[in-house]
Amino acid sequence: MEYRNLKKQYEVLKQEIDEGISEVVSAANFISGSQVKELERQLAGYVGVKHCISCANGTDALSLALMAWGIGFGDGVFVPDFTYFSSGEVVSYAGAVPIFVDVDPCTYNMDPDRLENAIQRTLREGKYSPKAVVAVDLFGLPADYGKIRAICEEYQLLLLEDGAQGFGGSRQGKRACSFGDISITSFFPAKPLGCYGDGGAVFTDNDEWAGLVRSYAVHGKGSSKYDNVRIGINSRLDTIQAAVLQVKLKAFREYELEYVNRAAEWYGEALKDSGLVLPEIPEGYFSSWAQYTVQLPEEANRGEIQERLKAQGIPTMVYYQKPMHRQKAFAGTDSAKADCPEADRLCKAVLSLPLDPYKEKQEIMAVADAFKGALK
Ligand SMILES: *Cc1c(COP(=O)(O)O)cnc(C)c1O
Numbered sequence: 001m002e003y004r005n006l007k008k009q010y011e012v013l014k015q016e017i018d019e020g021i022s023e024v025v026s027a028a029n030f031i032s033g034s035q036v037k038e039l040e041r042q043l044a045g046y047v048g049v050k051h052c053i054s055c056a057n058g059t060d061a062l063s064l065a066l067m068a069w070g071i072g073f074g075d076g077v078f079v080p081d082f083t084y085f086s087s088g089e090v091v092s093y094a095g096a097v098p099i100f101v102d103v104d105p106c107t108y109n110m111d112p113d114r115l116e117n118a119i120q121r122t123l124r125e126g127k128y129s130p131k132a133v134v135a136v137d138l139f140g141l142p143a144d145y146g147k148i149r150a151i152c153e154e155y156q157l158l159l160l161e162d163g164a165q166g167f168g169g170s171r172q173g174k175r176a177c178s179f180g181d182i183s184i185t186s187f188f189p190a191k192p193l194g195c196y197g198d199g200g201a202v203f204t205d206n207d208e209w210a211g212l213v214r215s216y217a218v219h220g221k222g223s224s225k226y227d228n229v230r231i232g233i234n235s236r237l238d239t240i241q242a243a244v245l246q247v248k249l250k251a252f253r254e255y256e257l258e259y260v261n262r263a264a265e266w267y268g269e270a271l272k273d274s275g276l277v278l279p280e281i282p283e284g285y286f287s288s289w290a291q292y293t294v295q296l297p298e299e300a301n302r303g304e305i306q307e308r309l310k311a312q313g314i315p316t317m318v319y320y321q322k323p324m325h326r327q328k329a330f331a332g333t334d335s336a337k338a339d340c341p342e343a344d345r346l347c348k349a350v351l352s353l354p355l356d357p358y359k360e361k362q363e364i365m366a367v368a369d370a371f372k373g374a375l376k
Helices: 006-027 034-047 058-068 086-093 112-125 145-154 207-217 239-270 302-311 341-349 361-375
Strands: 051-055 075-080 097-101 129-136 158-162 182-186 200-204 292-295 350-353
Touching: 006 239, 034 051, 034 200, 034 239, 051 058, 051 207, 058 086, 058 158, 058 182, 058 200, 058 207, 075 086, 075 112, 086 097, 086 129, 097 112, 112 129, 112 145, 129 145, 145 158, 200 207, 239 292, 239 361, 302 350, 302 361, 341 350
Parallel strands: 075 097, 075 129, 129 158, 158 182
Antiparallel strands: 051 200, 182 200, 292 350
16 A cells, blocks of 8 residues: 555546646746746635745745745744754754744644743743744644734734645635745645645745745846846746646645545544544644544554554554654754653654545555554
8 A cells, every 4th residue: 555645646647747747848848837827826826815936845935935034043933843844944044043832732733822932931031032933734734823823913923834734724714825924835745735846835915025035036036037136046846847736736626635534534433442542623624634643552662553554565654753852953952942742742652644535445444444453
């Protein structure tokens, strides 16, 4: 069994994807072809924001947002402790300091109360000036934007939504990648909406920031890329990837998002009496199920369970092995001083199961049965 069956998806969409790629190659418009602009319009429309600026990957998208806001030396940016490395890496790369915040063990997302504590502590200590919050939509579930937005307003912080895993999710009818002052997503192949390589996008309603992101993404361009008004980077989405994404976005909207939710529900039913902590979607929220992540009982041996499942041809993954504040890259810095007991515990307890929109009910049931067996 595939952990995420991208081969099956290609079989289904092959004709359209092949045509899309072949058009780009025939026209030889590999960089900034018309498909890129079309895709940006479609993505902005789907998410419900004014501007979408595509770029080379999700990490660059985060960096571009921080560049547009001028975040750098002396600034503090609040980041959940349980996430993919990029969410905090970009803050250090910008010269600022990531301040890691513990997460809610039910949703895996940033705990708003812990966020407020961290902001107050940072203000008291006076070493870094609080500038922004990176809220991550982990495993497909939007963060608690009701509370997080209110906290950002109270302390005048900018809100950056890391929707790399969140694309397609929603909260009270509003779609992911529209919650931040700037939001981003990633089109890494295994994300909810993935391309055939690296890709990413920035979303915002703010005209000025959109202009700055467009400029920073193309060598700080002014009127053209040969007129350089600021120091930027080179971060564009290839036309081939845009062509692939146009086909995949259509399938995503028409049925993939619905099917992956159905598959997650099958897991929920099949595993409800298994003694595992199952992912919980709070009232009013909708997940795009980037991962189906359960928590094992404390006494369970995760490595052994993974081995038993692997012997039956069932791949599993551990997202994430290590909380951010324990990554070696932050050793010796103030970022390592975070106190995040929930993230520490989750890193030992979580296990993610195979999931994608193309899984049949019997496959999900087979994984659930094997899993229950492996737990004994
Ligand atoms: C994947 C991911 C990123 C980075 O995206 P890339 O396209 O791989 O650079 C950032 N944040 C989170 C939460 C991610 O899962």
